[in-house]
Structures are given as C-alpha cells and as structure tokens.
Amino acid sequence: MDGEQAARWAAAQEGVPVGADLVAAALRQLEFLAAVDRRRWLYEGPLLDRAIRRYKSCWLPLLAKHTQAPVVDGPLVVPLDCEWIWHCHRLNPVQYIRDCKKLYARILNNDNVESSTRTKSKIESEKVWNELYPEEPFELEYTSSETTMDVDAGATEGISYDLVSAVKRQSSFYYQVGTPTMHDKRFLVEALARYKGFLYLIKMNQEKGLQRFRVPTYDVDLMWHTHQLHPVTYCKDMLKLLGKVLEHDDTDADRSEGKKLDVGFTETTEQFESTFGVRYWKAGCMYRGNMPSPVTSTPQIFNAEVGSDICKNQQDLNVLKITFVELYLQIVDIKNLPPAVPKENVYVRFAKNQSDMFISDGGRLDISTVTGKNTGAGLQCEPTGELILTVMVDQASKKPEPIGKVSIPLQDLTGPDSKLAFERWAELKAHGGHATSPPVSLRVAASATVPSSAQKVFSMVRTEPFSLKSCLLPHYNKDQKMGSWTRFIYDCGTEVIRLQIREHKVKKTTACHRELVGVLKSTKQQLQLAEFKENKWTLKKSKLSISDSTDGSTLEVKGDNQLIKLYGGRKLEYERKCCKCHSEDASAVTAVKFTAEHPYGKAVALLDTESQLIMVNEDDFLLPWITISFLFMDADSKGGANLVTSAVVQKAAVSGSDTAMVSETETLGARRAAVAPAQCGTCSTAFGDDKIMAGCKADHASSGVCGEAVASGKNGDAESAGCGSGCGAKCGPIVVDDSKDDNVKSGGCGSGCGGGCGSAGACGTLFKASTMAGEGQTKSGGCGSGCGGGCGGEGGCGLLLNSNAKGDQGQAKSAGCGSGCGSGCSNVMVTEGSKMSDAKSGGCGSGCGGGCGGGGGCAALLKSSTMAGQGLTKSAGCGSGCGGGCSGGMLIEGSKTTQAKSGGCGSGCGGGCGGGMVIEGSKTTQAKSGGCGSGCGGGCGSGMVIEGSKTSQAKSGGCGSGCGGGCGGGCGNGGMVIEGSKSSYARSGGCGGGGCSGGCGNGIIFNASTKAGDEGHSMSGGCGSGCGGGCGAGCGGAAFNA
Template identity: 45%
Template sequence: MDEKNNQKLEWLEAQKIEISVDLFAAAKQQLQFLAAVDRNRYLYDGPALERAIYRYKACWLPLLAKYTEPSSICEGPLVPPLDCEWVWHCHRLNPVRYKTDCEELYGRVLDNSNVSSSVNGTSKSQTETLWRRLYPTEPYDLDLINKTTSETERKHTTTTYDLVSAVKRQSPFYYQVSRPHVDNDVFLREAVARYKAFLYLIKRNRERSVKLFCVPTYDIDLIWHTHQLHALSYCKDMTKMIGKVLEHDDTDSDRSKGKKLDTGFSGTTAMWEETFGARYWKAGAMNRGNTPKAVTTSPYGFLGKKLITAEEDVIVIQSPEVDVIEVVLEIVGVKNLPDAYKGKVFVVFSKTQPDSLFNAERRLSVLSESCGEKQVAMFKCEPRGELRFQLMSCNSKALGFVCLSLSEFLFPVSTLSVEKWLELTTPAKRGKDPISLRVAVSFTPPTPSPTVLHMVQTRPSLKDSCFFPLVGKARLAKVFTRVVDETETEVMSLQMRNSNGDTRQVIGEKDSGESLVMAEYDGSCWSLLDCKWSLKKIRSGERDGPLFEIMGERMVRVYSGRKLEYEPKHCAKLRSEQDFFMTAVEFSKIHPYGKAIGLLDLKTGSIEANERWFVLLGIVSAFILSDLLKKEGSLDKVKANVIKVETGVLTDQVKLEEETMMNVDVATPVLEAAEKVNGGAKCYSKELNASGGCGVGCGVKSGNITEEEGGHCGGCGGSGCSGGGGRCGGMTKISGCGGGSCGGGSCGNCSGGCGNMIKSNANEDVRVAAPEALNDAVTV
C-alpha cells in the first residue's frame, strides 16, 4: 500500500511541473497547421521545398527579427506564409540548434509570441505590407513560376542547418497523429498530463545520475512538439527544470541491436510503470506504421457544389450506425490467490455483449504471475456492454470472474485510462479475502465505425464464383443480389436488368417491395441515383492510375488494389491479394491528394464505406463494377488467383516474396488496436528480434508477440519518424511511439518487415512483447 501511495505522490509531483504555454490549445492549433501542410504536400520535397527554405532563411527570419525587436512598431501579430511557417516549424523541432542559430544570427531566440499561424484566419495584410517593403521582388505567397530574387537577398547570412533533411524527417509525423480521436479534448488533456510525467522522469533521472533514453509515445510526442514550437518558453521551462535545453535531435537512425534506439522504449516503459504505478502503453497513442503511398503526386481540384448528407442515403437504405473504440488491455496482477495456483493462472477475456467488431474469447497472462513477461491485448470493439474477465488455472479450472463496464467511462467520455482492482465472483467461498484482479485498460474516444455490407445471391452459385450475380443464359430473370449488414439483416436487393439495345438498368428493391431504378446505362455512361452521379471507365495512362471515375457532388476515383489507409504493408500474401480489392478515393479541397472512403473486396463480395454518404453510392457502384469486370473476364482472373492462393499454388514471384519476407526481422513493434477478423478471435504468433524506433531514441528487444489478423507490426515513429510496420497476415501493431531525443538522444526513421508467422488457435495467448520490446528514447 505504501508503494501505491508513493506512486500516486510521484504522479502528483509530476503534475506540478511548470509549463509557461497553454499546451492543450497550442496542440489543437498544431494539428490544424499540420493538416494544412499535408494538403500542400509539394512542401515535403523537391523544388517547392528548396524554394520555401530559401524564403524562410532570406525573408521570414530577417522580417521576424526586425519587427519583433522591442523598439519596432508593429501593430497586431505577424503572419508567416504557409511555406515559411512549415520550414520554421521543422527548424524549431531541433530546439538546441534553433536556439544556437538564432543567437548567432540575431543575438536572441526568435519567438512566436507576436506571431499568428497562417491557418488561424488572422488578417495577414499588415505582414504582406511589411514583406513587400523589405522584399519588393519576392511575392508574399510562394510562387514557383517566377523565382527571381535580388542579389542582396541571395547573400544573406543564414543557418547551415540541413533543413531539407529536417523537413523530410518531420513530414510523416502528421499521419501518426491525424486520427479523429487525437483531437478529442479528454485525449489531449491526458496527453498533456503524460507529457509532464515524461519530463518528470527525465528530471528525476538527472537528479539521480541515471542514464536512460526516455522514449515518448505519440500522444506525448505531440505535446512535446507543441512545447518546442514556443521556442523561448521551451528554453526557459527546460532550463528551470533541468538546467539546460532538452534536446530533440532527430538525426540518429541507428537501430542496431543494443544501441540507444534499441533499448530506449523498454527502459522508459519499465521506469514509468515503476514510478507511477500506471501503464505506459496507451490506446490510440502508438505507431500506425509507414505513411501509405499516395495515389497521385499531383493534387486534384474540388469540383463539387455541396455536400451530401447522410439523410439522403437513409431515404433509400438504412444501415446501422456503429461507433468503435480501440482498446489496450493488460492484466497487471492478482491478489489473495491460493498458493496452489500461484504462477499457474491466466485470464480469458471477452465481452458480455459480443458485437460486430469483437465477439470472441481471448487469453491473456497475468504480469505478476508470468515471470515478468509482459502481455498486452489490443483490439477494437463497440463502446457498449462490459469487458468480462475470467480467471483460469492451467488445468482449465475457473477460479472466478468479474466485469468492467465500458459505458461508465465513455458516456460521456470522462477518462481514457483505468487501472483498478476488481473483486472476483467465485464459484465457492474462499476465505475472508476474495481473489481480485488488477486490470489496466485504456481506450480511445468513440468514433464512427466503417459501414460494412455484403452482397449475397438469392440462389446457390458455383463453388468458385464470386458473390455477384452471374450474367448469362443460365441467369433467371428475377434473381436478385441481397445486400446484408454484419448481422445478416437485409438492407436492400439489387438486380441487373437488360433493356433494348445497350440500355441497362440496376433495380433496387426495398423491404416494402417497392422497386427503384438505382442506375441506368445509355451505351456510353452509367447514371446513378436519380442522375446525381455518373460512373465511367477512364484510361489515365498511369501505371497505378484510377480505373473508374464517379462524378457528382463530389469526385471519387476507383483504383485497383488496396490503397492509402487500406494499403497492405510487408506481407507477400497480402500483396498478392491486391487483385481482390478496389479502393474508392475521394478528392476534395480538404483531401486534394485523396482520402480512401471505401473498399470493395471482390473475393468475398463485401463493401466497406468510411463515409455515410458513400454507403448507397458504393453499393450501386460496386454492383456495376463487378458486372463490368465479369464481362471483361477480369473477375475470372481474380477467381483464378483466389484459388491459387487458397490452395497454395502461388506464382514464382509470390513464392519468392513469401520466402524473402519470412526472413525479415520486425522493427520496433508498437501497440495499436487490432482490426476485426472473425470477431477479433484469429491470432498469429511469432518470435520478434526487433530493433528500431526513434524519438528521443527508441528501440525494441526480442519478445513474444501474438497479433490479430489484419493489424500491423512495425516500427515506431517520432519527431516525425515513420514507423516501420506492415500488415502481417494478422499482426496487431505493437510498435512504438513518438520520438525525438534528449541529451544527445535521437530519432530516426523506422522500418520493419514480417518475421515467421505461426497461426494459432483463436483462444491462444495474445503474446505481446515484454516491457523492453518497444521504442523511442531520451538520454539526459
């Protein structure tokens, strides 16, 4: 009990650390800014970046220095051009170098106290006037066509810091923090508290002369970045706390076994949990894997007029709206356990109300009873019902059970991390002290889950055929394709009807029996949903270009394979399954480089829609596309590939990929919720010998990890490092963290592949790397 009280006191002391910035509000602003930069990805590389760096060094920094001097007269905040602000952002994320550069060039640290972000909507007219006065030949906004600059400006003295490399290291960071839950108020406030605890560990280590690379998870790293962006406050706060400016050097990428990046996260995890008595791994704060490959390098313009509302879809088709949370679960300890069972127990967990995302029982070890081997379960589920924990002996005897309500914490969202003792209900009375489990669980705020629908025929089909209706003489006139949801409830039926000549129609039938014309083909183009949309085949000339275009209130293009967020990572089998899928990608002002809004699985006939407005449109489009592919013979090729993969008859190329990937180590696995596969029950296990990571250093040691099918295994990212990571037949990301480094620590890009995978039974252990098997670090 004294230990627990001391741990609580340590946490309270950590929260007393003084930060002279409103990190909560500033983090929200940083997320908006990173999103704006991501919509202008030409700033990530190439001539535009080179030009932006020149403008930053020759124009913005001198202007900032001149008009933030005490003697200068400048009403209102300065507003940097977006390109200059982006380079400035990356420069400040090396706080020691930025401080040195500013003092050498301008005699003081250039701060943002009288600067407003370009995305804040603040009037920039005053700054434009000052800019034109100083640089009459250089436009305020980035101009990649007219690049003339004066000779005086070209000779301007400036930093020699490699800003190109700094920008490239920071470019992937937004992908790691761009999920909806990150901007949630509760999530961000908890991130601020965890950041203070992170700093407290560093302070405590310095006082005790302990050398440790302290590695941040991504929620902590986001707040750390936010603090650094306020350069003067960061310098003062860090100097007051530890006597110097805390480094965030992101240039070290050495992930060799035993190096700083390899051992950092494990040490941070162990020290955090020993100091504060709370779990370090956190749902929604871990690495997502590598940034997906873009479907285009050139942004598309937005041609739409208005947005479609969900209500327009519901008039014709009603599908259940389901929320989802990501969960990270660990069984920390057990007390009052009879001596005969010590070291011989495990926990089986499930949900009292199985849902469409999680409907299985899973097995998990108890940390205190497993010789210190850390096991963590990661999964997605609906935010309702209870988690049920049943304590089992090794001879499968049930010793008791207990439940934890999810709604207690999520409606409304009050806390996203819970660690407590739960008293078990036992089959028989076992003395005056009941057996109790210490359960640690964290979850993300509820977010809308993708709508998943399936197409099934109304009559038996050939064994090797796809779900979609067969077109030909054998087809009956009234054969419909049923569209069902995850509960197998029919939401509508579809039929392809041939008319005179080239005219064709897609007929939809509702539960009431009413028939509607969902689409018509006039010989050249498909008109969908009462002429609101058109579908046509396109020939882009690009190797991986779009195959079809859906135009209407929005612009959607359909690509072969799994793209963007659906992109498979390292596993050869999943790469070989690219022919089974088609990805619908929306282009808009908000997503000029494309956002994946739907996935069509030709193998199973399932359709996943990430946006409510795309549900009906996606169903009708998928129905038509499957018919088109059938007529062209493409679907026969898909089915042939399915048979080859399922029977083990693979091409030489696929076999080579399989053999190659089976001998690749996994880099820095980091925690993230497992994706749904058969209710989250199917697992794989593999031995990890992983190294990698980044941040204030990062890394992974070897450990056992069992990961769910459809998840990822990969490296950590931090300070903009991209985690390695791949979809490994069924691996839940157990990778790392955010990153940067301190006191000579560093952050490097991480990458990883798949090791040997052994399929296990649904109820086998969820083995997740020992505490030392994660990443990102800081040495002080």
C-alpha cells in the same frame, strides 16, 4: 501505485515547469499539420527549396523586426510555407537557439505571431510583406510561378542546419498523431501529465549521473513538440528543470529489435512504470506503422472548400450505425489468492457480457507480475456493455477452474466523464468455494480511444433463376443472368438491398434501354440507381458519372468539387503495411475520394472481387458504392469489359425463362474483423491503424488473417492450416489436398484456438479433394478441435465443395453453416461428377437461426451428373430445427416401379419439423419416410434417408435412438444416412454422446459404402467429445466418409 510512486507522480505534476498552455497549443499544432499535409509539395521538391529560401530571407528578417517593434496592429500572420520550415527548425531547439543568436543576437520567439490557418485577417501582414518583398507572393501555392528573388546572403549562410532533412523527418509525424483521439481534450490533458512524468525521469537520471536515451510515446511527443514551438518558454523551463536546454533527437528511425530506438523504448517503459506505478503503453498513442503509399503526387485542385453531397437525395438504407474503440487491456497484479492456489497457475479470461461485432468469446491474459513480462491485449470492441474478467487456475489433471470474476463497465473508459484510461484494483466476486477474506483482487490497467464509426462490410449474393430444364438437362446453358438478383447482405445475413439490371427495347427502334434498379428490403421501395447512356453508366439521383481515367486509376466518378477514382489493389487506408506479397491485392479495387480537404485522396470504400465483399467507410458513399460495385462485378463476370482496364460498357445478355425457384449459388459472410487490425499470414507482421500490440518484441499478440495454403501428403499425413494457438479473427485458411489415402486435413483454427476464432465469422474454408483410388478420406472445414465458443456467430459460413472421384463409391461432402450461423445462412452449391452412390447435402446445418425458417430462401442448389449409377440424391432446404415454411425441397427421380416419396414432416413430427426429402432409385416395394422419426421432439426433424438396395429395408431420418438429453426440442438432427449395402445395416444421424450440450445440432453427412460380407456397421453423427459450450446451436459443417 503505492505511496512512494504516488509521491513521485505528484512531484512530477507540480515540480516540472511548463510555462505555456500546451493543451490548447497542441490542438492548434494539429490543425496546422493537417493544413501542411494538404500541401505535400512542401515535403520535397523545388517548392520545398523555395520555401526554405523564403523562410531564411523573408520570414526570419520580418520576424526579427516584429519582435523588436510590432510592424502590424495585432499579431503578425506567418505564410504557411514559411511557418512549416520555422516549425521544423524549432524542433531542434539547441540548433534553433544557436542560429537565432548568431544572426539576431537573441531567440526569435512566437509571441504575437498567428498562423495563417487560424485567421482570415491577413490584410495588414500581407501589405507589410508586399512592401518588403514586392516580387515574392505572400502565399506560396502549388501553382505559383518560379521567380528569382533577391536573396540576403547573410541570412541564408548564417543557418547551417540541414532543413531539407529536418522536413523529411517531420513529414510523417502528422500521420501518427492526426487521429480523432489526439484531438480529444481529455486525452491531451492526460498527455500533458504523462509528458511531465517523462521529463521527471530525465531529471532523475541526470541527478544520478546516468546517460539514458528516453523514447516518448506519440501523445508525449506531441506535447514535447508543442513545448519546443515556444522557444523562449521552452528554454526557460528546461534551464530551470535541468540547467540546460533539452535536445530533441529525431534522427533515429530504425525500429528494429535491439537497435537504439527499440532498446530505449523498452527501458523507458520499464522506468516509467516502476517509478510511477502507471502503464506507459496506452491506446491511441502507439506507433501506427509507416505511412501508406500515396496514389498520386499531384494534388487535386478544387474551387470550393466543400463539394456537393455526393449522395444527395439518396435513400436511407437503414443500416445500423456501429461505433468501436481501440482498447488496451493489461492485468498488472493479483492479490489475496487462496493459499492452495499457486500464483504461477493463475491467468485471466476476458469477454463481453453482451454480443459484440468485434469480439465474441474474448481471450486470455497473463498477469504481468507473475510472468515478469509487460504483456497486454490490444483489441477493438463496441463501447457498450461490460468487460467480464474471470480469474482461472490451471490444474494438472482437470479443466481450468474459475476462482471468481469482476465486471468493468466500458462507460468507465469511454463515457463523457471518463479520462479514456484507468488503473485500479478490482475485487472479484468469488466462484464456488474460493471465497477469501479479504477478497481476491486484480490490478487492472485499461485505456481506450474515442469511439469512431465502424466501416460497413457487405457480402454480395447472387440469386439466379432456376429452371427445370437446367436441372433435368445438364448441358442446358441458356444465359439467365438478366433475370438474376444480387443481394447485399449485412450483419450476419441481414439483407439491405437487392439489385438487378433490366433491359427493354425502345419503342420504334431496335435499341435496347438498360437500367439498374434496386429494391430496399425494409420498405420494398424500388429505386432507379443507374442507366446506360452513350456507352457509359450514369448514376441517377446524384451528379455523378462514370468514365475512363488516364492517370493510373481505372475509373473516375465525378461530382461537384469532388472526384472519386477507382484504383486496382488495396490503397491508402486499406493498404497492407507489412509487405507486398498479398495475392488478394490483385482482386481488390479501392475507391479514393478527392476533395479540398483531401487533395491527395482518402480511401472511402473497397471491393474485393474474389470474395465479393465490399467495405464502406463513409455513409454518404454507401449506395453509390453498392451501385458501382454491382456494375463492376456485372461487367467483369461477362468476360468482356473488365473494369480494371476500362469503363463499364454494355454487354449483351439473354433473359432467362422458366423461373421455377431461386437458388443462391454464391455467398460469403460479412466479416466483422474486416475493420480490425490484422496480422499478415505471409510475413507475420502486425498492421492496422493504431494497432496496439500486447507486449514488446516476441510477446506481441495480434489478430487477423493468419491462414495459408497447405498442400502435401502421401499416406497417413495430418495437416492443419490457419491460426496457431491464440490467433484471433479471420481464421479460415485454404487447404488443398492431392493425396492418395488416409489423409486428414483440417482447415480453420488449429487446436487450442481461443474464443477469438469466431469473432470474424468466415471460418468457412475451401476444400478441394482430388483422389484416385483411396477410401476413408476426410476433409473438415471450420474450427479444428478445441475451438472455443463462438466459432460461428455469423452468416456466410457455407463452404464450396468440389469433388472429382474417378473410380470409387461412397464419397460424401457436406456444405452449410458452421455453429451458430444466423439467418440466411445456407446458400451452398455442391457439384459432383462421380459414378455411383454419391450424396450431397446443402443448406443450413443444425442450429440455424430463425431466419432459416419462414421460407427464408434456405434452399441450396445441388447438381449431380452421373454416368450409370443408381441411388443419386439431391437435397435442398434447411437442416434440422428449421421453422415453418422452411421446406420446399425438390424431388427428382429416375426409377422404375412402385416408388413412394415424401417430403416434409413425417408422422408425429413437431411444429416446424419439415423440409425432409426422400429420393429412391430401386426396384420394388420400398417405403421411405423423411422428417422426424417416431417420438422426435418439435423441431427435431429434417432427416433424410436414401437407399439403393434390393428388398424390405426401412430407414428413418431424424432423431436416432440413443440421442442424449440435449437432443431435445430444437436440437435439429439434420443428419443424412446413405447406404449402399446388402443387409443388416443401421445408421443413426443425430446428437452424439452426452458431451453434446443442448441445442448442439449436427449438419452432418454419413456415407457408408461397404463390401460384401460386412455387417453390423453403425455410424453416429453429432458433436464430438470435448466440444465447448459455444459449439451448440449448429456445430455441424463437417463431412464424414467411412
């Protein structure tokens, strides 16, 4: 804001007349709109028609009497239905003034009138009403009986304005403004200042003789509405400012590009920012999209305002409470650049200085004055720490180079003394030789919503009993589900609770008693959560019971003055707003809570049965929803009672035995970006509550589910599915390939994905390869080339690989954690059905966090069913770098003579090196060692060597020779070398060339299947060249087949 712009802003604040306290009145308006929204029968239908008749024939005549001479001591209370019609009538001020003067020769003002939502003292007003209109109740309710009232023909015919259409246009306004941010007084004070600036623009255009359609943001529009609700004051203020009453045109609703509303908003933005030097786009006041489709048109009626605590006496699950803010960030300008730096080559990278549940590696922002486009970034983040802005310069033949950086504390935006927005110059701390005098400075505009509680996202992980019988006898199908546990995992591998159904016979009867028990991870306390009685489940320690529903929902969970219904698909707050093309809707179940405050329902939780994720918006409903989701999945998985069509019913189950070890066969990360606004991968439409898109029209930057399926290819095709460059969270797509040879598919982030690729976790992908006769096929899951740091950063990166090869050898699949995976990361199952020399590896890739060690259940189940082959290998356990207790691999052998097997650390291994496994199927005198090779540093091992050859071959797994310096302690070369050849082959698994940074780690598999006569082949696994810094600590998760 330069001097001239500052003068205009001051003129707007001082010179635009507003004769009412709009901030306090706006809060009252929001309270009133919420009350109307609880009575949606006033939006349409016969009760709306009746309310309009009551307004014309009862309220306006009564108001006319009261404005002449008070009819009650104190303010006159207006019935809520009449107030709603009066509200919509006043929002066309020109029409309202015309109608009032026609009927009553003056403007009927709101002085000395009180809303029914603001007072409980209605006795006098109700008494006067009943005296004047004895056949008409004072309050019109949903259950009110229809009566024929005497209608004052003059009062009704004197108003020609279409009030039904006016009500329809205003019925969605509360959805746009009924947010916590709009209720914040600091935000409303700034909204009033922006409203004055908006009126100043209209005055400027009028003085220049320009006819311009100015479009307000929703904070400005809230203030404009509030001003109009004081009709006499509004009229006086507008006559003083403009010489006429400013009309409020709310008839345009088409937001399509190029239409009146779109063009008007773009022009308003440009004029506002050029006039005052402040940004018009702002967090918390932009269009939120269409209202979600309702689940019912019939409100639930409750006797009391507040129901009993739905989770009374429930245990504290010790889940970390996370808050977040919507942030809008724009780099407006830059100055004092060194002369040698072209301004057009400069851009800004933004990131956080500490870990964040919503963003990991930040992203890129262009500078508005350089590009000529009004672009910014809308994102979610925790309101803690600092934003780091780094100015970068693109160089033709070199990597982008930083010039300097500046940090901005988020407390400046979200703290109690903040205004939730600022725009200012920030001086950079120079980097390298780029110091200038004066220093380089950025013009930064930032705004934020008030902090809100983030929804909690959990993954369901089933741990099933493992029997040697099922391992040694592939056709052993004894049902073991009754002995299994289901763990609920939060925050990248943190277990909160585990659940199990137990069954025992009742004494002296043949009946079986079933109950659902849970064990808290933090305290080891056992809870009885539900029991099965009278062919239905009842939740214990609460007044809730589960039963069938008959109104379109699948189930009902009832409590005192509260009702929760389960609906198939994503509903209300979870609804995809862009289109109806989402297949994931069929696998979703939404819990909708009905209370006196939300008679039409509020979505409080979601279960995705396909991904086995649950999301919960209210802490009080966390444990009940965990319980209900488990019962839902348990019934559905047994193929009998499907909760989509019927209640949870009892199913027979056979208790498992011979429990030797636990293998986790299902996992999915709790995705951070589940709470974030997203973009539809089907139609590319952005959606999400209060989504702020960066820039207008084609320059929107959005994040979310971009993945789509790709299936194609005959020879030499390369396909990439997922996010294009710059895409944010939830990158992972599905790639399905049914091709012949030399096809390469990459799933995940396409090349050039920014740091946001990792923020959601869930980079893991499903790959299915069905090949016939080809060789050299490669499938890669995770981030494609060029992915920035932070591609991992979350549990549940594991992949499910399923390969069915008919006649080939040497197929290799790898499943495990991507880079940076946290504790509890593995949990992968690899199943193969091929003939010879198939090797599978499951578990944590290198760089798995500390949770991988300590016996932390990293083991994966590997099952191979072969026909006549040799050298079959199974491996379970952690990859490289696993801590103490991580090993515990399983050895299964089927060979003839003199075989020696060793699992664990080889000689010379450093602490925590173990977990290796060696399996051989050969004839004579073979010696194998698993673990660290000689000279390996601590934590390096967990190598595996498998051989199926004839004589005198020695292999070592661990750090191969030639590992770069970064391969040192903790590098974790969980490489696997498989050989099926004759002689002179050397394989090394470990770190690649110098491009790998320290701790880079490789959860890699090498499979070499060569023919007679080929010699001297060497394979090396590790980080490919060009992996960014974030690639470290577990870059793996790829499979190489040569």
